[in-house]
Amino acid sequence: MASSSPTKKPSRIQQRNRLIILDAALEVFSKHGFRGATLDQIATQAGLSKPNILYYFDGKEDIHVTLLNQLMDTWLAPLHKIDPTGDPLEEIMRYVSRKLEMSREFPRESRLFANEILQGAxxxxxxxxxxxxxxxxxxxxxxxxxxxxxRLAPVDPRHLIFSIWATTQHYADFEAQIEVLMAGTPAHEGAGTYLDALFRRLLVP
Incomplete structure (x- = not known):
């Protein structure tokens, strides 16, 4: 009986090209959304030909879904880390701080996710x-x-989580507006101090 051949591991060049394509697509999708993005734009951003893009991915949607799948693991990690055995206020404040850090570190990913949700997910x-x-x-x-x-002041837990998302991811999703309104001051400057005070005042019993 013939045995099935093992799946061939992608070469380093293939792995590198996939990463180049995904990074280029992230840039394009975060600017134009799924509907406004094209394979030609992704190919230009990646410095590769369109047929080369289609060698690695089945199309625009395949690339978009791949990015979203990768994003979900990263995006949910801080929420997973809220420890039921920890100090309640400090667990929440660490979550706020990490979400704000992520808006600074991963603004394109935040906008990619926001665009997907705005289109009805x-x-x-x-x-x-x-x-x-x-x-x-x-x-x-x-x-x-x-x-x-x-141990915490009475609030609706889900609305608390929504508020944390809204106040932290705003700095990524509306970065262009904030840069204008902050008049040259870095968008995140002072945000951590402000949000820490805001949520502590809300949550201290």
């Missing part, structure tokens, strides 16, 4: 249901337990 809906919702349910229950024990 046509490619991410399964991940929202199977990955994000159970995690938010779990962490909301932890926050509610802290509130019930008198």
């Amino acid at each position: 046509p490619r991410m809906a399964p991940h929202l249901e199977s990955g994000l919702k159970p995690l938010v349910d779990e962490k909301a229950a932890v926050i509610q337990q802290w509130i019930d024990a008198g």
Whole structure:
């Protein structure tokens, strides 16, 4: 009986080219959204031909889904790290701080995700249901337990999480507007201090 041949591992050049394409696509998608982006734009950004792009990926949607799948792991990591056994206020403040850091470190990824959600999450809906919702349910229950024990001020746990997302990711998603309004001051300057004070005042019992 013939045995199936093992899957051939991609060469270093193939791995490098995939990374180049994904980085180029991230730049294009974060600027133009899925609908506004084209394979020609991605090829130009990557410095590769369009047929070369299609050698590695089946098309624009395949590239977009690959980026979103990679993003979800990174995006959810700080929420996973909220420790039910830790100090409630400090666990929440570490989460706020990390989300703000991510808006500074990964602005393109933040805009990629925001664009997908604004379009109704046509490619991410399964991940929202199977990955994000159970995690938010779990962490909301932890926050509610802290509130019930008198260790945090009464707030709606889910709206608290939404507020953290809104106030931190704003610095990435609306970076161009903030740069104008801050008149040359770095967009994130002072944001950490402000958000720390804001959420501490909200959450201290």
